[in-house]
Amino acid sequence: MSPVEHAGMRLAVGTEHDFFKQVVAYSKKVRIFVLSKHQANTMAITEKQLIADLKSGLYKPVYLLTGEENYYIDRVSDYFEEHVIDPTLRDFDQTVVYGRDVDMATVVSTVKRYPMMSPIHLVIVKEAQDIDVRQWDRLATYLQQPSPQSVLVLCYRHKKLDKRTAAYKAIDKAGVVFESPRIYDNQVPAWIVREVSAHGRRIGDKAAAMLAENLGTDLGKIANELSKLYPLLPEGGAITEQLVEEQIGISKDYNIFELQKAIGRRDVVMCNRIVNYFAANPKKNPIQMTLPLLYGYFLKIMFYHQLENKSDAAKVLGCAPSFVQDYAVAAGNYSLGKLATCIGYLYEADLRSKGVRNSGNVTDGELLKELIFKVIH
Numbered sequence: 001m002s003p004v005e006h007a008g009m010r011l012a013v014g015t016e017h018d019f020f021k022q023v024v025a026y027s028k029k030v031r032i033f034v035l036s037k038h039q040a041n042t043m044a045i046t047e048k049q050l051i052a053d054l055k056s057g058l059y060k061p062v063y064l065l066t067g068e069e070n071y072y073i074d075r076v077s078d079y080f081e082e083h084v085i086d087p088t089l090r091d092f093d094q095t096v097v098y099g100r101d102v103d104m105a106t107v108v109s110t111v112k113r114y115p116m117m118s119p120i121h122l123v124i125v126k127e128a129q130d131i132d133v134r135q136w137d138r139l140a141t142y143l144q145q146p147s148p149q150s151v152l153v154l155c156y157r158h159k160k161l162d163k164r165t166a167a168y169k170a171i172d173k174a175g176v177v178f179e180s181p182r183i184y185d186n187q188v189p190a191w192i193v194r195e196v197s198a199h200g201r202r203i204g205d206k207a208a209a210m211l212a213e214n215l216g217t218d219l220g221k222i223a224n225e226l227s228k229l230y231p232l233l234p235e236g237g238a239i240t241e242q243l244v245e246e247q248i249g250i251s252k253d254y255n256i257f258e259l260q261k262a263i264g265r266r267d268v269v270m271c272n273r274i275v276n277y278f279a280a281n282p283k284k285n286p287i288q289m290t291l292p293l294l295y296g297y298f299l300k301i302m303f304y305h306q307l308e309n310k311s312d313a314a315k316v317l318g319c320a321p322s323f324v325q326d327y328a329v330a331a332g333n334y335s336l337g338k339l340a341t342c343i344g345y346l347y348e349a350d351l352r353s354k355g356v357r358n359s360g361n362v363t364d365g366e367l368l369k370e371l372i373f374k375v376i377h
Helices: 016-040 047-055 070-084 087-093 104-111 137-142 166-174 185-198 205-215 219-227 241-248 256-265 268-280 287-306 310-317 321-333 336-353 364-376
Strands: 062-066 094-098 121-126 150-156 176-179
Touching: 047 070, 047 176, 062 070, 062 166, 070 094, 070 121, 070 150, 070 176, 070 219, 087 094, 094 104, 104 121, 104 137, 104 150, 137 166, 166 176, 185 205, 185 219, 205 219, 205 241, 205 256, 205 321, 256 268, 256 287, 256 321, 256 364, 268 364, 287 310, 287 321, 287 336, 287 364, 310 321, 336 364
Parallel strands: 062 150, 062 176, 094 121, 121 150
Antiparallel strands: none
């Protein structure tokens, strides 16, 4: 993501002068946008509710698992595949197909088949988004009178099925639509805390922030990394920064999270140490990942500046309450004007990292060193 892109919006940058003029006003717009996204980012039915219904034997004729976040789609799909039909009967009454290999006529024909040994016939269509959208009207027709002895599960990953289509409306009426929206970066640390708690362990705010900053918003990737840590801990044990460093390879002292804190304090020595580490390990700390994270950090400091009630800071910034003091310190060290200038430096560094306005063979490490020097001085 370019530093001039954030939360689905983009600055219309002409000259650098225009850019500086827009930043402070833009930060207010982004704050409203992020809050509205956070409030709207809820599922009509949650994964836990859906699975609880299945455990109770409450089945619908059709389930649409759709959205941009694949993690929950896969978890629900896995539950269907592993728990609905008795393992000894799956060869008879459980069918799993992939969208790239079938058309909707075949899916409908399959789901109309009566079960042989089980109370129901389960049909799971993985990668259902690969089925030509023009064929989905066949499904709408079938759902006018669906088979009471069949359950169809459609895994529509990476995006949402258009709600205006006849198929979506028919699914919504006859069955269950489970939407799994993309999670935003400010929600990831809290998600990690909940996920770890669900596995009977604990994790501190700093360790959760380290994972979030370095692994991004791919929940499947994060869950996979966490799964490496659970066996190393007893029930109720804590995932520490030390454990994250040893097992996942994220330095507890030299990471983007610690760089942000050092920038906020204007700690020249610590900033230089971390930037030198980044420059020496460019594959682990690519500048293309560092710049957007710093951009988000400066925006959050802007938000803190504009808060009338500072007690709302944790909610607005999407961080643990224990981190609010760090933003308060940073806001004391950086005025809104200075923050706008810093974002301008990010914009310039982003262009230069892509070969624009970059004369000579300046490395990404050298660009980052120059950027941080300008920011903290």
